Amino acid sequence: PWNWETFPEYLDALEGLPRTVDVATHVPHGAVRAYVLGEREKPGAVPTDEDVEQMSKIVEDGLKAGALGFSTSRTILHRSVDGELVPGTTATKEELIGIGRAMGRAGHGVFEMASDLQPEWKEFEWMGDLSRETGMPVTFAALQSIAKAFPLDEQIAQMRAENAKGANIVAQIALRGNGIVMAWRGTVHPFISHPSWTTIAELPWEDQYAKLKDPAFKAQLLSEKPMV
Template sequence: MHDLVIRAGTLVDGTGRDRFTGDLAIDGGIITQVGGKAGAARRVIDADGLLVTPGWVDVHTHYDGQATWDPILAPSSWHGATTVLFGNCGVGFAPVRPQDRDCVIDLMEGVEDIPGATLRAGLPWNWESFPEFLDALEAMPRAIDVGAQLPHHPLRVYVMGERAVRNELASAEDIAAMQSAAEAALRAGAFGFTTSRTESHRTTRGAQVPGRYAAEEELLAIGAALGKVGHGAFGILSDFENEAAEFDWITRLGKSTGRPIWFLLTDRYGDPQRWRRLLKAVHEARAEGLPLTAQMAG
């Protein structure tokens, strides 16, 4: 006898195959049967006319702060998300030195409109490095799973201080330090790395975010850490002001590291056909074996 059977639901199993009708059985907290007719169970849920799916994974959230004080992570958990990924758009709260806490809060408030007062009241700041941030997340009780990406802008401020805020070019020593910190973060469990290169992302004072004009050498070096560790995806939000040049370094990054690369595919009022060109370039890159993906909201 099974512990639980979800009976006669419409199963969408996440493999890409067509939906189908059947039962799902659970024993000892483990799914033991998907499809077909399951036997008797101690508990039965009638799912006739309902979808039975794996939990939703929300790959683009900004729970970086909330995840340090809220075990529920509402409202995502209320709507079926079982895993959320944050550290997107190059903003977050680790790594951070005590003197730079207001700076990274200002970045998050400016980019994502999360009130700074809320962040100042809620963030416990029981970390400095990114591995310590992961430890703080691990110590929290959780209703759903979380994944954290290493955000570029706090990393840049951590290494360069005010020079990062002024958007100065990173020195060779700066780049080496960022690469080392990225490697440590990935080995500790960071899901990947993200950066933002868009005009629309600004601080509350209207300044460009610290990684807006980062040189290719800096981005390729950080990407090399992903290749060295053999783990993590590289995420980008870009205006693609020079599409050819931007795709050139992205392509070189993919070829040199073999790691997945994704960027947000956005529409532009002044260039309504841009998304078509970018998507065409993605298809061409994938045809050559590059792990490049355009991320879209749907």
């Protein structure tokens, strides 16, 4: 039943559920950001200082109630059912460090992140600063992917460079390949970055379907290479 609103109340609800294995939780950035910003939440939205303070308090309370840490997504691959980037994807360094400091006040926690590691975001720089300031471990999803701006070996090299300066950044390495459900009407499919697809990407499905049935459009789509 939906009988909770705050994260401590959510943990109480989990406690009351029957289970055969133990569970652990992170406070999710997306839910916290959407809760605080409300209708203002959208890709590129910059929260006020008061917003960051409120988000930080929610995260701090969640950790004190029993959460293991905090998680955020900064990859364009994670989207809502409407195709929008999930809340937090475009968060600024100031927002992330503000939340991280709240975790430091709580006295424990892991700061977890999935990111495309775009160079202009300087992810390793702020992860290192946050870890050194708070003493917390910061972990990121390290993998070889076309969505990543850096190859895996460079990700590890940048992590080690920050750790050599006193940070505690830990790479999460997948032990097996992950699966993705692809569909024309899903968030990802093999032609999503082909030039021809981008010309119809925003059309209603009925119009997209008509174009896909067009032999000329199909031939053009199959002849192209992805733009990324």
